[in-house]
Amino acid sequence: MIEVRQIDDANPALAHSPMVRALEKTFAYMAEHGGxxxxxxxxxxxVFVHWAAREFHWPGYTEEELFAxxxxxNEIDFGPLMDLHDVMIALKIGRHYKGQFKLTKAGQELVGHPGRIFGIVTPFYLFEVNHARFSRFEDEPILGNWDLFLNVLNVETEDGATGADLRQVLFGAHDPAVGFDDVLSGLYIQVLxxxxxxxxxEENRAKGLLRTRERTFTKTPLWRAALRLDTDGVAQGATRH
Structure with a gap:
């Protein structure tokens, strides 16, 4: 059983969450514009999509990168925004009303509470959303289960691991003769x-690291604050050594 701890609204680790940051900015936009x-x-x-591209500062989806x-x-051009829209509807944080998207009472109660936003949105987004819709084949099954992934990543990403490293630990090395690595693609889209x-x-997207296999993935302070996992002792031991 994966436990996601309650995060205090004042916890600075929340600054590491693009999703929490974007939702807070969206709530502020709605308060200013009425929806x-x-x-x-x-x-x-x-008009909102352009505003969001400028204000969210979403890694990999900055204003500069999107307009390049x-x-x-359009909303469909900004993948994270599509996900946020869907999640807010699914969790009844917001609703469509007379040509506008407006916060519900439940959504209004989240305003000013980033810890509560994280606690409600994160488990739903990770464990309930079908991330395979962004894969080449929408019906592609997830390549394992979240308990396995989180406990392995808990150890492997303690000091950072490349996409190729994680692919090898979880599924074995990719055979270059096969061509495109569907396994690593699925792992990235559906998990990482x-x-x-x-x-x-946190994903190292430094210039030159264009391929997932070369990028480094590292746990943020939010991981340690939010998750309690079976391999916590192993991860801490790996750090000491």
């Missing part, structure tokens, strides 16, 4: 990236 305008298909309007490949931004987006892991 978020919706397109006829109920996606966020471009898009002249204008969600952990980075919630702020539990």
């Amino acid at each position: 978020i305008g919706l397109t006829p298909s109920k996606a966020f309007k471009r 490949i898009n002249k204008v931004l 990236r969600p952990l980075c987006w919630t702020g539990l892991l």
